[in-house]
Amino acid sequence: NAALAHYSPSNGSSRKLSVDEMYLSDTGGQYLDGTTDITRTVHWGVPTPLQKEAYTRVLMGNIDLSRLVFPPNTAGRTVESFARRALWDVGLNYGHGTGHGVGNFLSVHEWPVGFQSNNVPLTAGMFTSIEPGYYRDGEFGIRIEDIALVVEAQTKKPFLTFEVVSLVPYDRNLIDLSLLSPEQIRYLNAYYETIRARVGPELQRQQLEE
Secondary structure, X not given: OOOOOOOOXXXXXXXXXXXXXXXXXXXXXXXXXXXXXXXXXXEOOOOOHHHHHHHHHHHHHHHHHHOOOEOOXXXXXXXXXXXXXXXXXXXXXOOOOOOEEOOOOOOOOOOOOEOOOOOOEOOOOOEEEEOOEEEEOOOEEEEOEEEEEEEEOOOOOOOEEEEEOOOOOOOHHHOOHHHOOHHHHHHHHHHHHHHHHHHHHHHHHOOOOO
């Protein structure tokens, strides 16, 4: 059902999950200190080579946009293609926006931040989702969505970059490491170290050692 980017469940199409397919979970919540919106795609069995490559290329796009350094007041539409490039390289694409603003205990999709032509330029302090994907009709759907904060980059002149604030691991079962660049692997390792440092103590408090 995730082959539809915005699937709505019904008695006619709903069915039991199996370990032999991909599962996409687009979830979030509203809390007094912020709104979350995060999507992860997983496979509990043995993914096909196409599924692994498509997932990895979606992840590559997520990483490439997340680690991008860009001038102040850059329009989101100017940098949006970084999220699609790894897919475009092999003739794949997705048919929805790459991201949207997120409210502080407000709307999950909040205009005017994002990567569309009618969005305002990106400035420090804005929250946006970064969510490339890939959908194969009738077979499977992939989306990797994180929330990122626009922050000042560590550059000599004032440039901007993103700080990903969603702290949830990706599915190692679906990552083809041979496709990733050394820079992308370093980004992944640093992201996982951040998750371990920030979420690890709470997991240990709950005795979730595994």
